[in-house]
């Protein structure tokens with residue numbers, strides 16, 4: 164406990180907490196924003212303005228005239244001497260917070276709560292954001308992240324505001340990203356619990372968790388920051404404005420991705436904790452530091468929503484990567500299984516299945532796996548343990564159904580009853596329809612639309628549960644979601660297959676819709692849906708499509724037969740589906756999407772491609788590869804622990820299309836030779852993502868003889884200007900570069916000047932003087948390390964340009 168927590172009134176400002184700041188000058192932290200026009204003391208136009216940590220603006224003269232020069236500590240003249248957080252208030256608040264955080268529901272299960280400290284497993288949190296988390300579907304991110312060699316030093320969640328030894332900056336706002344179910348909420352709860360129990364971060368006087376899910380419900384209301392805290396934390400109702408203004412407070416805003424608030428950073432300035440405004444404005448002002456400039460702010464978000472916070476307001480970006488190391492995964496399962504032999508069996512099973520091992524980086528998936536495998540090993544079920552994702556999720560559904568029966572004390576065997584099926588299909592319809600619209604959060608109205616009554620949903624606790632449960636009267640509107648996007652995708656796939664299988668029996672309207680959308684055989688539905696998924700740029704339907712394929716497997720049809728309806732697929736058709744997948748045309752489709760074909764085959768238990776590629780990699784690699792083999796190879800190279808020295812597409816004996824399917828392997832190689840491969844914008848997007856990823860391995864990129872005109876160049880530049888980019892050699896011979904693409908190139912290089920050593924621009928006759936001029940700008944940059952710039956002099960049209968170029972080349976110290 165710090166000295167500020169004594170019972171006696173302490174001065175409002177100590178020299179530590181005094182935040183006396185001129186409007187200009189102090190660049191250590193965010194400015195509290197422009198000052199209001201008048202001084203809060205004399206009421207006249209502000210002269211030589213200064214602000215206090217409580218947010219008041221005064222003329223410097225007014226401030227100094229009110230201060231007692233003999234005192235070493237000073238208070239804000241407007242607030243008067245404040246009170247530090249009273250120890251009784253703090254300790255009662257801590258015990259309320261401790262109670263709230265010490266036990267957690269896993270997944271989103273209601274009822275069964277577990278001690279957080281018992282199950283909490285250290286997560287891998289790193290500084291910075293990798294490219295994957297910002298652009299790809301979460302399921303693919305898991306795979307990419309899972310193979311990353313662990314270079315970046317992890318940060319404990321408790322140290323999220325502590326600068327690293329090499330950093331000399333104050334960290335006021337932290338933005339932590341991570342895919343769904345990776346442990347963001349668990350991290351903030353653990354942080355709060357450790358603080359409340361007095362074991363970590365005791366220099367903070369107050370930790371105030373505010374989830375966006377809750378804030379959504381009051382987004383129409385006007386509050387002051389102080390009343391907002393009172394509303395969400397009634398045990399702090401004694402907290403006064405002065406105390407709040409003078410305490411060291413941390414606000415934790417969890418789940419920005421769920422926010423329905425519009426965070427507008429260009430609007431009004433609020434500087435006082437008692438000033439009323441919209442909730443979104445209170446947050447904006449807290450984040451930009453106008454309101455309570457000394458408060459710390461921790462925001463968590465899924466990647467896609469993180470850009471709502473301007474980067475200039477964030478002092479540290481971090482990423483929760485889940486359980487990256489085998490040790491973390493093992494630790495998680497050891498905590499879950501008390502019987503060490505059972506645990507060994509489970510761990511060795513996960514290691515042997517590629518899909519399960521990749522997915523087990525995500526804690527929520529570990530929970531699903533542990534739930535299923537625990538149930539299976541305990542009940543000594545005969546038969547193999549689930550191998551594929553579809554298999555695992557099918558068992559998960561059955562386990563949860565049995566649990567539901569236990570809660571509702573229904574008695575019946577392990578099979579699905581008609582009532583179970585009806586409920587699950589309603590959930591499936593909700594999942595399917597909302598997935599098509601890209602929604603992951605649902606309200607009562609959405610549930611009613613599919614005929615789901617609320618008691619059903621809450622009884623079905625493991626699958627779809629009332630996730631918003633607070634006793635306060637203002638929180639009477641509930642929000643629902645599936646415990647993980649993958650569960651929504653799985654139920655959506657079940658519903659889709661069911662609709663097809665049962666088309667002759669019921670629901671003619673849906674049948675009609677399905678018929679309109681797709682042709683009538685399941686085989687064709689699978690092709691159509693796969694093609695539809697190719698068009699989603701972030702792979703939103705990838706996992707859904709994988710599950711669709713997996714559900715056609717006989718073993719899964721058997722498990723979920725009651726739900727899926729009479730199977731319309733026999734082994735002959737299944738073989739045709741496999742063949743269709745192998746010869747699927749993916750022209751103009753991102754090669755990342757094509758890789759999903761390979762995953763669909765895995766879900767169908769067809770490992771032939773995998774085997775063929777294993778053999779190919781062991782051979783002299785001269786064998787001709789089909790296009791689907793190329794996708795499989797790209798995937799395997801990308802996931803390999805070893806970074807490939809060289810990826811030369813021309814060295815592979817395959818078609819033009821096959822070569823393009825290999826492009827994703829660029830994410831895991833040092834030297835990429837893409838000469839004359841007809842790369843299009845979608846392929847350059849993959850190359851750019853390789854340059855942006857963390858860590859980025861690519862050092863040499865040869866794009867000779869590909870058309871890199873304006874829009875393609877923009878995509879490439881996006882990668883070149885990433886702080887993660889480490890490219891040393893860039894070859895752009897015969898790339899049809901225009902003056903404007905050269906400008907984009909020069910400004911991208913200028914914004915990130917220190918990595919490139921060699922740039923070859925031969926045979927781009929359209930560059931002309933203005934292109935050269937832009938390059939000169941880059942060359943003059945002090946951090947530019949380029950020592951070889953091929954052929955640029957030949958593009959100078961005027962003698963003047965030639966002279967300026969040669970003089971820049973001669974004077975630059977690096978050449």
Ligand SMILES: Nc1ncnc2c1ncn2[C@@H]1O[C@H](COP(=O)(O)OP(=O)(O)OP(=O)(O)O)[C@@H](O)[C@H]1O
Pocket residue numbers: 268269270271282283284285286341342343344345346347348349350418465495525526527528530646647
């Ligand atoms: N550190 C951890 N130790 C043990 N289990 C964990 C940990 N982190 C997460 N889990 C498991 O994963 C589940 C999901 O975690 P959490 O809710 O924190 O994810 P999230 O990143 O906030 O997801 P979302 O973006 O969907 O809100 C938890 O309910 C728990 O079962």
